[in-house]
Amino acid sequence: MDLATTQEAIYHITFFQAVVIGLIQGFFELFPLSSLGHTVLIPSWIGGNWATLVRQESQSESPYLAFIVGLHLANAVALLFFYLREWERIIASFFRSLARRRLETDTERLAWLIVIATVPVGIIGLIFEHEFRVLFAKPEAAAVFLMFNGVILFAGETYRRRTQGPAATAAVTSPVPTAGPQTSANGRSPGPSRPKGAIARFRDERMVAMDEDAEHQLAGIGFVSALWIGASQALALLAGISREGVVMVGGLFRGLTNENAMRFAFLLSTPVIFAAGAIKVPDLLGTLGNGIRGQVVAGSIAAVVGSLVAITFLSRYFKTRTLLPFAIYSLLFGFASLIRFGVY
Numbered sequence: 446m447d448l449a450t451t452q453e454a455i456y457h458i459t460f461f462q463a464v465v466i467g468l469i470q471g472f473f474e475l476f477p478l479s480s481l482g483h484t485v486l487i488p489s490w491i492g493g494n495w496a497t498l499v500r501q502e503s504q505s506e507s508p509y510l511a512f513i514v515g516l517h518l519a520n521a522v523a524l525l526f527f528y529l530r531e532w533e534r535i536i537a538s539f540f541r542s543l544a545r546r547r548l549e550t551d552t553e554r555l556a557w558l559i560v561i562a563t564v565p566v567g568i569i570g571l572i573f574e575h576e577f578r579v580l581f582a583k584p585e586a587a588a589v590f591l592m593f594n595g596v597i598l599f600a601g602e603t604y605r606r607r608t609q610g611p612a613a614t615a616a617v618t619s620p621v622p623t624a625g626p627q628t629s630a631n632g633r634s635p636g637p638s639r640p641k642g643a644i645a646r647f648r649d650e651r652m653v654a655m656d657e658d659a660e661h662q663l664a665g666i667g668f669v670s671a672l673w674i675g676a677s678q679a680l681a682l683l684a685g686i687s688r689e690g691v692v693m694v695g696g697l698f699r700g701l702t703n704e705n706a707m708r709f710a711f712l713l714s715t716p717v718i719f720a721a722g723a724i725k726v727p728d729l730l731g732t733l734g735n736g737i738r739g740q741v742v743a744g745s746i747a748a749v750v751g752s753l754v755a756i757t758f759l760s761r762y763f764k765t766r767t768l769l770p771f772a773i774y775s776l777l778f779g780f781a782s783l784i785r786f787g788v789y
Contacts, residue, residue, distance in 0.1 A: 458498065458508065458509065458512060458737050458740050459740070460739070460740055460743050462488075462495065462498070462740075463512070463737075463740035463741070463743045463744035463747070464743050464744060464747045465747075466484055466488070466498075466512075466513070466516075466744055466747075467516055467519070467743065467744030467745060467746070467747030467748040467751065468747045468748070468750065468751040469483050469484055469487060469751070470484055470513065470516045470517075470519075470520070470744070470748045470751065471516070471519060471520060471523065471747060471748035471749060471750060471751025471752040471753075471754075471755065472751035472752070472754060472755050473687075473755075474517070474520045474688075474689075474718070474748075474752065474755075475520065475523075475524075475689060475711070475714075475752055475755040475756055475759065476687070476689065476755055476759065476771065477594075477598055477687045477689045477690030477693055477710075477768060477771045478591075478594070478687050478690070478771055478774065478775060479587075479590070479591060479594055479681070479684065479685050479686055479687040479688075479690070480520075480687075481513065481582065481587075481681070481684040481685070482587040482590060482591045482594070482684045482685035482686070482687075484513050485499050485582050485583065485584055485587040485684050485685075486584055486587050486588065486591070486685075486778070486782050489584040489782075489786060490782070490785070499582070499583075499584065508733050508734075508737055510582065511725050511728040511729055511733045511734070512729070512737060512740070512741060512744065514574075514721055514722060514724070514725040515722055515725040515726065515728075515729050515741055515745075516722065516741075516744055516745055516748045517718045517719070517721045517722030517725075518718075518719065518722030518723065518726075518745065519722070519744075519745040519746070519748035519749045519752065520714075520718045520722070520748060520749075520752050521715055521716075521718045521719035521722060522749055522752075523748075523749050523752030523753050523756060524711055524714065524715045524718070524752070524756070525715060525719075526753075527711075527753070527756050528655065528711065528712065528715070530655075531655045531712070532715070534552050535552060535555060535556045535559065535712075536556070538550060538552040538553040538555075538556045539553070539556035539557070539560070541553065542556065542557065551657075551660050551661050551663075551664035552660060552664075554664040554665075555660060555663055555664045555712075557668070558663070558664070558666060558668065558671040559671075559712055559713060559716070561668055561671045561672050561675065562671040562672065562674055562675025562676075562678075562713050563675055563713065563716050563717060564672075564675070565672060565675050565676035565679070566675050566676060566678040566679050566717055567716075567717065567720060569676070569679040569682075570679065570682065570717070570720070570721065571724075573679075573682060574682060574721065574724075577682035577683060582684045583684075584782060584785075584786040585783065585786045585787050586683070586684060586685070587684040587685040587782070588685065588779045588780075588782035588783035588785075588786060588787065589685065589779070589783060590683045590684060590685025590686050590779075591685035591686075591775050591778060591779030591782065592685075592775065592776055592779035592780060592783065593685065593686060593779075594685055594686045594687055594690055594775045594779070595771075595772045595773070595774070595775030595776035595779060596772075596776070597686070597690060597691060597694055598690050598693075598694060598768045598769075598771050598772035598775060599768075599769070599772040599776075600694065601693065601694030601695075601697040601698065601768055602697070602767050602768040602769050602772060604697060604698055605697045605703070605767070608700070609702075655708060659704070659705050659708055662701060662702075662705050663701070663705060663708065663709050663712075666696070666699050666701070666709070667699070670695070670699050673695070674692055674695035674696065674699075674709075674713070675713060677691045677692065677695055678691065678692060678713065678714070678717060685779065688710070688714055688717070688718075689707070689710040689711070689714060690710075690768075690771070692706070692709060692710035692713050692714070693706040693707060693709075693710045693768065694706075694768075696709045696710065697768075703763045703766070703767055703768065704763040704764055706763075707759055707760070707763045711756070729741055
């Protein structure tokens with residue numbers, strides 16, 4: 446696609462489209478439903494100049510593709526904000542373990558699990574990310590892979606029910622520890638209590654992003670399992686397959702509850718999503734960003750809102766619910782999309 450055609454295509458991304466696509470990206474990136482698949486399928490279903498955006502994505506130099514991947518930074522910001530205290534502990538524990546050259550706490554083990562799980566998908570993403578997105582970011586392919594995503598989710602939920610029992614649900618979150626002399630399971634002392642703002646109180650009282658029991662269970666996944674679960678994130682390069690979905694299913698096969706599998710997926714996703722967005726920043730600052738930088742800002746703000754809504758909902762949903770509705774949705778919407786775009 447020559448420069449003139451590229452410039453003409455760029456201006457087809459309106460602010461309204463940027464906000465809508467940003468909400469789709471933010472919401473579906475953290476659901477086990479594939480944001481890339483939905484940013485391909487939903488505009489294709491709408492048709493008109495929305496479908497034109499998707500056709501641009503199949504080009505080697507695509508403003509829409511750069512725009513979509515650039516929105517990943519917004520997803521990472523939302524995840525970092527929600528898990529800020531956990532990331533502070535994890536990063537500090539990582540450097541502590543480096544200094545001591547041994548692992549002593551659950552937080553230190555979890556830090557290294559995240560590192561090990563990030564390496565394979567990082568390498569695969571650097572090598573194949575652009576080629577895979579350009580090759581498979583088409584509605585027909587997205588429909589097929591979304592159905593495959595449903596099969597993956599159904600397999601994970603079936604395995605969980607068979608091993609944990611049909612009535613098993615996500616583990617009940619333990620209360621937030623209060624100040625006192627006791628020591629937690631991972632060696633941390635709760636320390637003195639501090640006044641909390643409204644956001645912190647809501648986060649602790651209604652969701653509890655990461656309690657000590659959850660951290661203890663996640664730290665026991667094992668390094669080999671973390672490696673292959675991390676590598677499975679590369680499937681998200683195929684439009685229609687969810688990064689969160691495949692990681693959650695991997696966690697379920699390692700005996701995690703749905704709630705802790707979700708937490709593990711969010712933690713593993715954060716560095717990968719951040720890196721994917723950061724890689725596209727030079728493109729958006731260059732020729733591909735001409736005429737859409739304002740739209741990128743608007744879309745990013747919408748993506749942060751969508752991400753926070755998704756995190757808030759899922760953090761409560763998976764306390765008692767399962768992957769089954771997402772599996773059914775993926776199969777039905779994927780099948781309907783395959784009929785729509787595969788036939789015509």
